[in-house]
Amino acid sequence: MSSPSPKLALFKQFALVAKTLGHPQRLELIEQLGQGPRSVDLLAEKLGAPIANVSQHLQTMRRAGLVAAERQGKFVVYRLADDSVLAAMKAIRRVAENNLAEVDKIVRGYFEERDSLEPVTREELSGRLRDGMVTVLDVRPADEFELGHVPGALNVPLSELDARLATLDPEKDIVAYCRGAYCVMSFEAVSRLRAQGFSARRLEDGMPEWVAAGNAVASS
Amino acid sequence: MSSPSPKLALFKQFALVAKTLGHPQRLELIEQLGQGPRSVDLLAEKLGAPIANVSQHLQTMRRAGLVAAERQGKFVVYRLADDSVLAAMKAIRRVAENNLAEVDKIVRGYFEERDSLEPVTREELSGRLRDGMVTVLDVRPADEFELGHVPGALNVPLSELDARLATLDPEKDIVAYCRGAYCVMSFEAVSRLRAQGFSARRLEDGMPEWVAAGNAVASS
């Protein structure tokens, strides 16, 4: 028998990946990076966490092969290593959804009640985009919108939604999206739009999935 | 304390799942349970770990929704919560394979050199099983074989391979499999069979994937 069995060595590596995913803040970083490469600076601001802290998490993630870093001028820009990282996060999310009662509780309490109608699938949105009979709303903050969005989408951050209601065409259906499947902002937007009489629905998931599915992305 | 944001609450749950996957021994338990429900006793024996230790890991995994337990007489039988758990483990493995140089090194050193021929896919094996022109070898220990195996497979544990070489039909191709993609035993078996002049290949992955793909399983 070989002293360090190859199997154990491999499992240690797999465990390293999983363990590194096992931190809420790092999952949040992956959600952000799922939208595109970002600097440490910007990520720290998004998370509302100290820069040194975020930097350390990113380095931990780099050691585990989840992200890669590249220096651009005085910024260090991190990005996801590849699509498999998002896939892994999705797989973990599914385990939690299926088997943790706690998740069900949270989702019911905060999300489901606000989404009585079926969310719109990516395929459906792609189709309706071609017809032009739909208004697509990107409710993320402006900086995230600028770094990449669904072509033709209007950027209406949640904070500005009420102010810009008047500019929306009440005849068209509205589809709102934000970062990912559990991004609260799109739920909130749909709920407020409906309250104003709009026909609003939510995209089933967010920007990262849109990109991962090979859809077109526009940047301004 | 005001309740934390639903998003953070969710991410904590996701992180719990990932963190729980982040231990080599627990991954090994999942590999074992991927073959079917097992008692604490048997799992401990398989891992060569103290029972109390394994029991604790299993309870940790139960809290994270990865496994479920059921009392059967004086045994407590654990099983995977559902298919999503194996899917998550697979997704994590993929991240590691794609992005960790260390994994590549281990695989190259221990596995690849012993597998110059392409492994057989599940689909291919299903087809050739119908033709009957292939000998399927299950090289796992007898107890694991008994709890479920590919229909028509011969159980030849690695330890008995040499002794039973004479009983194998040299005219037929041989396909060997064991637990999972990285289960060393099937590599070893193929290598030894080839050294004896047999036409031997390895199934691309193992028992859990065979089951997950909805293939038939026989038990003796």
Added chain:
DNA sequence: GGTATATTCAATATTTCAATTGAATGATTG
């Protein structure tokens, strides 16, 4: 070159995790 800015490093205190041991519980058997 000097200074501001972005990021990383290093040291520390705190918390959490893991393995070990022996005792306690629950179910079965005689």
Added chain:
DNA sequence: CAATCATTCAATTGAAATATTGAATATACC
């Protein structure tokens, strides 16, 4: 009902992860 077996619990110890702080390094800009 005692004895036995499988499992879990509880307490302890050592190891590892995390957040926090302030200093160090690199790059750009003036």
